[in-house]
Amino acid sequence: MTVHKLNLLLILSLGLSSATWAQKEICSTKVLAKAYGLNDSMLAIWRLDKYGCNKQRLVFLDSLFKLERLINIPKKLFLILYGIPDDFGPNGTLIYRNVMHCDHKNIAAKETSSLDVVVFFQDDRLTFFEKTFVD
Numbered sequence: 001m002t003v004h005k006l007n008l009l010l011i012l013s014l015g016l017s018s019a020t021w022a023q024k025e026i027c028s029t030k031v032l033a034k035a036y037g038l039n040d041s042m043l044a045i046w047r048l049d050k051y052g053c054n055k056q057r058l059v060f061l062d063s064l065f066k067l068e069r070l071i072n073i074p075k076k077l078f079l080i081l082y083g084i085p086d087d088f089g090p091n092g093t094l095i096y097r098n099v100m101h102c103d104h105k106n107i108a109a110k111e112t113s114s115l116d117v118v119v120f121f122q123d124d125r126l127t128f129f130e131k132t133f134v135d
Contacts, residue, residue, distance in 0.1 A: 033081060037069045047083030051114075052098030053106040058115070061098070065117060065129060075124045085119075094119040 033040040042060045049056040070078070075092070085094035086108075096119070101112040108114070119129040 029080060032077065036073065036081070037066075038064060038081065043081055043083075046096075050106065051086050051102060051108040052096075053102035053108065055098075057096065057098045061115075061117070061131070065131075070126050070129075072125045075121050075126070078119070078126055089118060092121050094121075 029043065030040040033043055042064055045056045046060055046064060048054075052058060064082075079094075082094075082096065086097040087095040089095050096117045097108065097114045098116070099108040099112050099114040101109040103109055113133065113135045116132045116134055117129055118132055120127050
């Protein structure tokens with residue numbers, strides 16, 4: 001087992017805060033993504049595609065959201081991997097949008113439909129997510 005995997009296991013078992021984890025630079029998002037069977041390059045593009053305006057999120061949607069890999073992931077680690085959501089729902093849900101129309105500044109148009117990924121947590125652990133079309 002590599003040093004990075006051992007450090008990641010230590011982080012997960014001790015439940016260290018993401019701030020502590022980031023400050024000590026024990027491992028990178030690349031190692032964390034790999035531990036969850038995810039592609040860090042895809043996640044980087046996902047994080048940069050705010051509101052899905054560049055249509056990159058739609059390309060990676062099925063690859064990056066595989067419930068069996070993400071179930072029980074701590075919310076802080078999920079946010080490190082997937083980035084800040086576009087919106088927050090009730091009870092701490094996170095909403096990542098894939099809008100159909102954006103303006104020239106890559107801001108979602110007010111009257112546009114979207115395919116949203118809504119991520120639900122209980123006790124700060126991912127329980128499930130759903131894809132919802134909003135018209």
